[in-house]
Amino acid sequence: MPSTNKKNNILHAVNGYQDALDHQQELLKTGTDYNEQNGHVANTIASLHPKRIQLVVSEVIEDTASTKTLRFKAKGGFLPPFQAGQYINLFVNIDGTETARPYAISSAPQQRGFYDFTIKHVADGFVSHFLLNDVKVGDHFQSTGPMGTFYHNPLFHGDDLVFLAGGSGIAPARSMILNMIKKTSQKIHLIYASSYEADVIYINELKRLEQEHDFLTITWLISRPTENYAGRTGHVSAELLSELLGNDLETLQAKMFYICGPTSFHDFCAEQLKQLKVKARRVRIECNGPPKRPETLAGWPQNLIASDKVMVTIHKADGSQGQFEARVDEPLLNSMERNGYSAENACRSGECSLCRVKILKGSVFNPAEARLRSTDEAYGWCHSCVAFPTSDIDVLV
Amino acid sequence: MTDFDAIVIGAGNAGLTAATALQRGGARTLLLERHNIPGGCATSFIRGEFEFEVALHQLSGMGTEKNPFIMRKIFNDLGIMDQLTIVEERELYRVVMPSKVNKEHEIDIVLPASIKALKKTLSAHYPEESENIEAYLTLCEKLSLECFMMLPRAQKMADQTVLESTCPNYIQYGLTSSKDVLNQFFSNPDLKTVIAAYWCYIGLPPKDIPFCDLAMMIYAYAAFKPCHVQGGSQAISSALLESFLNAGGKVLFNTGAAKILTENEQVKAVQTEHGDIFSCQHIISNTSPQHTFNELLDIPTPTQVADDMKSRRLGTSAFVLYLGLDCTPEELGVTAASNFIIDDRDEEVAFTTMQGIVDPTHTMVTCYNYDDPSFAPQGKSTLSLLCLQYSQAWQDLPVEEYAQAKYDFAEKLINHAERVFPNIRKNIEEVEVATPLTMMRYLNTPGGAIYGFQQNTQDATMFRKRIDAISGLHMAGSWNGMGGFQPTYMIGESTARAVLKKIKKESEMKQQELTHA
Ligand SMILES: Cc1cc2nc3c(=O)[nH]c(=O)nc-3n(C[C@H](O)[C@H](O)[C@H](O)COP(=O)(O)OP(=O)(O)OC[C@H]3O[C@@H](n4cnc5c(N)ncnc54)[C@H](O)[C@@H]3O)c2cc1C
Ligand code: FES
Numbered sequence: 001m002p003s004t005n006k007k008n009n010i011l012h013a014v015n016g017y018q019d020a021l022d023h024q025q026e027l028l029k030t031g032t033d034y035n036e037q038n039g040h041v042a043n044t045i046a047s048l049h050p051k052r053i054q055l056v057v058s059e060v061i062e063d064t065a066s067t068k069t070l071r072f073k074a075k076g077g078f079l080p081p082f083q084a085g086q087y088i089n090l091f092v093n094i095d096g097t098e099t100a101r102p103y104a105i106s107s108a109p110q111q112r113g114f115y116d117f118t119i120k121h122v123a124d125g126f127v128s129h130f131l132l133n134d135v136k137v138g139d140h141f142q143s144t145g146p147m148g149t150f151y152h153n154p155l156f157h158g159d160d161l162v163f164l165a166g167g168s169g170i171a172p173a174r175s176m177i178l179n180m181i182k183k184t185s186q187k188i189h190l191i192y193a194s195s196y197e198a199d200v201i202y203i204n205e206l207k208r209l210e211q212e213h214d215f216l217t218i219t220w221l222i223s224r225p226t227e228n229y230a231g232r233t234g235h236v237s238a239e240l241l242s243e244l245l246g247n248d249l250e251t252l253q254a255k256m257f258y259i260c261g262p263t264s265f266h267d268f269c270a271e272q273l274k275q276l277k278v279k280a281r282r283v284r285i286e287c288n289g290p291p292k293r294p295e296t297l298a299g300w301p302q303n304l305i306a307s308d309k310v311m312v313t314i315h316k317a318d319g320s321q322g323q324f325e326a327r328v329d330e331p332l333l334n335s336m337e338r339n340g341y342s343a344e345n346a347c348r349s350g351e352c353s354l355c356r357v358k359i360l361k362g363s364v365f366n367p368a369e370a371r372l373r374s375t376d377e378a379y380g381w382c383h384s385c386v387a388f389p390t391s392d393i394d395v396l397v
Numbered sequence: 398m399t400d401f402d403a404i405v406i407g408a409g410n411a412g413l414t415a416a417t418a419l420q421r422g423g424a425r426t427l428l429l430e431r432h433n434i435p436g437g438c439a440t441s442f443i444r445g446e447f448e449f450e451v452a453l454h455q456l457s458g459m460g461t462e463k464n465p466f467i468m469r470k471i472f473n474d475l476g477i478m479d480q481l482t483i484v485e486e487r488e489l490y491r492v493v494m495p496s497k498v499n500k501e502h503e504i505d506i507v508l509p510a511s512i513k514a515l516k517k518t519l520s521a522h523y524p525e526e527s528e529n530i531e532a533y534l535t536l537c538e539k540l541s542l543e544c545f546m547m548l549p550r551a552q553k554m555a556d557q558t559v560l561e562s563t564c565p566n567y568i569q570y571g572l573t574s575s576k577d578v579l580n581q582f583f584s585n586p587d588l589k590t591v592i593a594a595y596w597c598y599i600g601l602p603p604k605d606i607p608f609c610d611l612a613m614m615i616y617a618y619a620a621f622k623p624c625h626v627q628g629g630s631q632a633i634s635s636a637l638l639e640s641f642l643n644a645g646g647k648v649l650f651n652t653g654a655a656k657i658l659t660e661n662e663q664v665k666a667v668q669t670e671h672g673d674i675f676s677c678q679h680i681i682s683n684t685s686p687q688h689t690f691n692e693l694l695d696i697p698t699p700t701q702v703a704d705d706m707k708s709r710r711l712g713t714s715a716f717v718l719y720l721g722l723d724c725t726p727e728e729l730g731v732t733a734a735s736n737f738i739i740d741d742r743d744e745e746v747a748f749t750t751m752q753g754i755v756d757p758t759h760t761m762v763t764c765y766n767y768d769d770p771s772f773a774p775q776g777k778s779t780l781s782l783l784c785l786q787y788s789q790a791w792q793d794l795p796v797e798e799y800a801q802a803k804y805d806f807a808e809k810l811i812n813h814a815e816r817v818f819p820n821i822r823k824n825i826e827e828v829e830v831a832t833p834l835t836m837m838r839y840l841n842t843p844g845g846a847i848y849g850f851q852q853n854t855q856d857a858t859m860f861r862k863r864i865d866a867i868s869g870l871h872m873a874g875s876w877n878g879m880g881g882f883q884p885t886y887m888i889g890e891s892t893a894r895a896v897l898k899k900i901k902k903e904s905e906m907k908q909q910e911l912t913h914a
Contacts, residue, residue, distance in 0.1 A: 008859055010557040016572030016607070016854065024708045024855040031707035033698060034687040037843060041688070045838045047796050081797050112797070149444065149829075154804045155811070156825035280445070281723045281826035317427070317647045318673075344433060344651040353442075354433050356650070358642075371443040373434075375628040375635040396642075 050080055050145040053088070057139045058114060063201050066121040067168065068132055069106065072141065073114050082146030084109050084179035085172040085258070085286075089144040089346040090117070094130045099337045101127045102348055104260070104286070105146065106171035108178035118201060120168035144346045150260070150286040152176060152186075157256040157284075161188040162245065164236050164269045166261020170201050172286065173260065177206075180215055187214075191244065193221040193236055193265070197229055219244055236265075238272040252278050260286040287349035290331040290386045291367050300365055301390050304328055311392040314341050315360065326389055332357070332364065333384040336397075343384050343397055350386035357384045362393030399676040401427045401647075402900055404667045406654040406693075407683030409437025409840075410882060411873040413637040414889030415681045415896075417475050420646035422897040427675055428638075428646060429667065431653030436634030437683070437840055438847060439882065444827040446774045447721035450781070451831075451839075452847070453630035454598070454763050455623030455735060457614070458883040459483060466621045468883060471890050476643075477636035482627040484769040486510055488733035489618055492591045495738060495816040502817070504587050507733050512538070512619045523588045533582045533592070536566060537612040538620070543567045544609050552859075567609065572854055575603035575611040576744075586742050593744075594737045597759050598881075599852060600713035600751070600785040602744035607854040610879075623735070627771055630882070653841075654684075657693045657870065664869035678903070679896050683874045683889075686864070687843050699866030709856060711787075712880065713751065714833030714845035718782040718807050721827035726767045726778050729818050736762040738817050754791070754806050757784040760813045777826065782810050788833030788844040803830050848880020871896060 011017045054075035061069040073079075082105055091100040107116035122128040150172060152161065163173045173190055180186050194200045200220065210216045221240075225233045234240070245252060257278065259269045266285050273283055291297060295306045306329040314322045314336070326335035333343060333355050345355040350369035359380040364387040366372060372383065384395075405416040408430035416428040434440055438452035460466030472478040487510060494504035506522055508515055516534055520527035547563035548571075561568065570578055575596070579589045595614045596603050603611065626632050638648065649669070656668040657680060666676040682689040686706055690698040722729065740758040741747055747759045761783045766773035773779040794802055807830045815821050836845035850856055858878055873892035878884050 008552065010551065010555055010560050011859065013557055013560055014568050014572050015570070016574075020572060020607075020855040020860060023853070024860060027710065027855070028704065028708040031709070033691070033703035033706050034843065035691050035698065035703075037687065038691050041837055041841060041843055044792060044834065045841075048799060048834060049838055081800065083800055153828060155807055155828050155830075156822060279723065279826075281824075317649045351443075354651070356433055373441055373443060373628070373631055373635075374448055375632045379635055379639050381635075 047078075048080055048145075053079065053143050053145060055090075055115075055141045055143055057135055057137050057141070060135065060137060063118065064199050066199060067201050068119055070117050070119060070131065070135060071107075071114050072117065072143075075140070079112055079115060080145050081112070082109055083151035084175040085151035086146040086148045087150075087172075087347075088115065088117075088146055089348070091142045092127055092130060094126065097338050098342060099127065099334070100345060100348070102148075102289075102346065104150075104172040104175070106174045108175060110179070110182075118168055118171040118174070120201070147346050147352065148287070150258070150284055152256075156281075158254060159186045160255045161186060161258065162255050163188060163190045163258045164261070164265075165190060165192045166236075166265035166269075167194060167199070168201065169259075169261030169265065169286070171260075173258070174202055174206075176258075177209060177216060181209075181213065183215075187216070189217045189219070189245065191219045191221065191236055191240075193223060193261070195222070195224050197222055197226060236269050236272060238275045241272060241276060247276065249277055252276060253282055255282060257283045258286075259283065261288075263288050263292065287347055287351045287369070289349050291369060294329055294365060294367055294388045297365075297367055299367075304390055310362075310389045312336070312389060313392075313394045315394060315396050317396075328365075328388055328390055330388070331385055332382075332387045332389055332395070336384065336395075341397060345385055348385040350383045353383055355384045356381055357387075358382075358396040359387075360394040360396050362389065362391040364388060364393065365390050399678055400666075401425050401675060401677040403427075403679040403681060403896060404429065404654075404675060404677040405681045405683060406667065406689070407437065407874070408432075408435040408634070408638070408648070409683045409874060410439050410634075410885035411875070411889035411892070412437070412681065412683030413634055413641070414471075414475065414886050415683070415873050415893040416646060416648075417637050417641040417644070418890055418893035419681075419896060420641050420644040421476065422893065424679075424897060424900055426641070426646050427667075427677070428641065428648040429652050429654050429669060430648070430650050431670070431841060432839060433650050434631075434634075435638040435648075435650075436631055439630035439634045440839075441629040441631035442829070444719070444829055445721060446777070447779055447827050448629065449719040449721070449779065449829065450629040450631075450765060450772075453625070453882060454761070454781075454783075455486065455618060456625065456630075456882055457617050457623065458621065459624045460621040461485065464621070466617075468886065471886060472633075475637060475890075476640040477633070480636040480639070481632060484625040484627060486623040486625065486734050486768050488735070489515070489615075489623065490594060490735040490737055491733040492594050492737045492739060493817045494587075494590070494740065494742075504591060504739075506591055508591070510619055510622050512616075515619050519588070519592065522591075523585055526583055526585055526588055529582050530588075530592075534616075534619075536570065536582075537616040540566045540570060540609055540612045541616040544571065544613060570612075571609040572607045575606045575608045577604075578608045579603060590739060590742050594739065596744060597737055597739075597761055597785065600848065601851060601853060602748045604745065605853045607857070610852070625734075625765065625768065625772070627769065629765075629772075654693055656695055657682075657689070658695050659867060662696070662699075662867055664867060677869075679869045679871065679900065681871045681873050681892055681896065685842050685846070685849065685874075685876050686872060688841065689870075689872065694867065694870075701862070701866040702864055705861065705864060709850040710853075711844045712846045712848045712851045713785045714788045714836045715831070715847055716784050716786045716806060716810065716833065717831045718810055719827075719829040719831070720778075720780040720782065720821065720825060721773070722778040722780060722821065722824040723776075723826045724778060724820060724824040725776060726764050729764070729778060729780075729820055729824075731764045731767050731778075731818070734764050734767040736764075736817070738762060738813060740813075751785055752787050752790065754786075754802060756809050757813050760784050760810060762814050762818065778824075780821070782814050784810060786833055788837065788846075791833045792844075799832075799834070803832050806832075847875070849875035849877070852879060
């Protein structure tokens with residue numbers, strides 16, 4: 001019986017005290033010790049947002065010379081639902097280095113049997129090389145659950161959508177387009193920029209979809225065409241956007257623009273939309289990894305050159321310490337991983353804050369990608385996936 | 398020697414406070430948190446240009462610099478007061494009962510945050526009840542003082558005559574149903590709705606709330622001002638963590654406790670989800686007793702604890718829309734930071750709607766940058782729309798219907814709020830939707846509960862024995878006291894004090910053994 005301390009005997013003088021005690025007895029009789037709910041919270045969370053999914057490669061599909069689609073099934077059979085446009089973070093072990101990269105799911109959300117990831121070759125890429133060259137059917141992987149906020153939000157995105165895709169940025173667009181097939185009210189204009197004609201991913205499938213469905217309009221764009229290419233060439237410029245979408249501000253403002261591609265493509269497209277006076281609230285930009293050349297960004301310390309090296313000292317909670325050297329232009333998380341340390345991570349683009357670590361001594365450069373909370377910097381917390389050490393540092397992991 | 402004197406499981410308000418007080422009190426403390434940031438409910442997150450406050454609506458117990466109240470002292474003792482920038486709210490809240498037929502709202506009244514002004518405003522709106530208003534608010538004040546000062550003294554002395562002479566109001570009204578007291582004092586149903594609107598925070602209809610709780614709420618907020626903290630409650634959590642670390646504490650994020658290991662019903666160690674085992678003498682659990690005893694503890698739940706849980710009922714969770722708007726509070730028509738939009742004078746109807754996923758009848762709208770512009774980017778607004786909800790209906794949904802259900806309900810909530818603030822939807826720049834299952838994900842609580850168990854009268858501490866079945870295992874959080882910010886900070890602090898005392902005694906006993914040997 002839960003009931004009360006002796007010192008509370010005097011409380012019988014209080015109106016309602018006895019009633020409450022009676023009520024307690026009644027509840028006790030009809031109540032439960034909650035043991036029947038053991039595991040329920042964990043299972044409910046795992047069915048929507050598992051921390052880890054065990055995956056097996058079920059198919060490797062050649063898309064173009066530089067791109068493959070890896071199809072993954074869940075080891076246990078269950079894949080959590082996701083919203084078209086979301087990504088998972090795929091963990092890999094390459095020659096002893098434990099690391100991970102986020103990939104957008106390119107298959108449709110209705111397709112619950114597998115997830116597709118579209119992997120494009122990245123010049124001097126570490127993980128893309130491995131995924132394109134070394135992975136075969138039957139290989140096992142671990143990933144996070146689906147994450148991210150780059151998806152159609154019906155609360156305010158509206159029905160008139162424009163997707164600006166550059167290269168492998170087509171991956172989330174494909175998922176969104178496949179997801180729209182059953183939805184009658186929405187329409188989407190895909191403006192898809194590729195470097196080379198031979199590099200256009202999902203070209204046949206997209207052409208077929210455009211023919212079959214009224215909701216889809218596609219404009220293809222090649223930036224480095226061959227001599228005989230007859231289609232549109234060039235970049236996603238403000239002129240092109242006005243030509244395709246009209247330049248009536250109200251019409252433009254009613255649209256929702258999604259941008260996904262390489263970082264330079266993001267910056268360029270965002271700038272064009274700004275020129276067209278499209279408000280920030282009508283533009284969604286997918287995150288895209290750490291900045292490639294941090295030393296070129298505003299706020300980078302003067303006199304520090306990209307090839308400079310600093311000493312990183314890692315402090316673990318168990319009291320142990322370790323040290324390694326790192327280049328100032330390499331994200332801290334990457335150099336930590338190469339040296340056998342880790343931090344939880346998912347977006348690797350500064351957004352999700354899972355990779356948060358505390359800088360005890362020294363300084364780091366936090367680029368605009370780092371979505372830090374307002375009190376983080378004062379206490380030395382940074383997002384290690386996009387933090388660059390600019391002096392010798394001590395890190396608490 | 399054990400690895401640590403104390404291990405705290407969970408870095409919510411109570412966990413952070415307990416860990417900081419323990420470490421500063423000289424106990425070697427390890428703090429384990431399964432999430433990646435400190436705070437539990439008291440956190441923030443970023444979308445676009447906006448930083449959203451997860452849970453704090455109105456911080457109570459701070460008082461002003463001139464007229465400080467208990468929370469300032471606690472934050473001072475924890476070494477963080479000078480890190481915080483406190484923003485006082487000017488108003489308690491605005492209550493609107495939007496009209497269904499015409500533009501004039503049936504009720505629309507803003508209550509100021511000061512006892513004197515509050516009496517004046519209410520009397521101006523309800524002149525025929527001005528004497529009742531005066532009497533009611535005077536009772537709230539007296540009752541609050543009794544609860545805070547005299548009652549604990551009488552309890553300590555276990556003396557009924559002291560109780561009777563010093564706590565007359567408590568004896569008459571303290572444990573009476575709030576609804577009965579309201580009926581006794583007022584006849585105008587609108588006035589009852591307006592003055593009791595804080596029930597929406599507690600999540601039980603006034604008939605089930607002991608009057609002392611409701612009275613203390615309105616009195617404490619009016620007399621000591623509701624507050625915000627720049628940087629949100631995350632600023633408090635981060636400051637507490639910093640103070641803990643500066644004192645030498647150790648913390649592990651992304652590290653849930655997986656097992657509590659015991660020997661002869663005495664705690665011995667904690668095993669983490671990654672398999673590490675840390676030995677300790679004391680464990681302070683900031684997570685639910687269901688999780689602590691039924692899932693983490695390596696032996697069957699002691700009868701004392703099982704019985705304690707049997708008489709408790711799972712409390713409410715919340716559905717929240719975090720909105721970043723591309724317009725100013727003025728453009729939106731905001732005239733108070735905290736707003737209750739109420740459709741039905743009958744709170745029990747509202748309580749029923751909280752059980753399902755149906756049209757909301759009681760929506761709370763908080764505009765964070767109304768009292769301090771630093772809470773939103775320039776020219777924009779940070780808003781949260783909240784209605785308390787129980788989680789069962791959400792848990793019953795098939796996973797593939799979850800996202801759609803979430804958006805459908807969010808639409809209803811926006812529609813409800815737009816009856817008072819019509820320009821919300823067209824100004825949305827960022828939005829995040831949190832359901833009771835989101836709360837479950839981030840807090841790891843059964844039913845996504847945000848205040849622990851239901852806070853009806855018999856749930857209160859005075860009706861409970863201290864849980865001591867497992868020696869060295871202490872509970873601190875919303876589950877073994879009241880939910881909410883102030884109560885959880887306070888229980889964290891008092892638990893740490895009790896544990897420090899025990900540790901001191903234990904080491905004195907060891908010393909004695911040594912000298913005798
Ligand atoms: C949307 C919302 C609105 C609210 N509004 C208000 C309000 O206006 N006013 C008010 O006073 N209160 C409000 N609250 C309630 C208040 O925030 C909470 O009652 C209070 O913060 C609870 O604190 P707690 O110490 O019990 O811990 P919690 O915040 O519940 O934190 C517990 C921590 O323990 C961690 N944990 C759980 N299991 C484990 C494990 N096995 N190992 C390690 N860590 C673990 C969790 O991750 C979490 O961080 C609101 C809450 C929410 C969510
Ligand atoms: S991994 Fe997401 S912020 Fe670093």
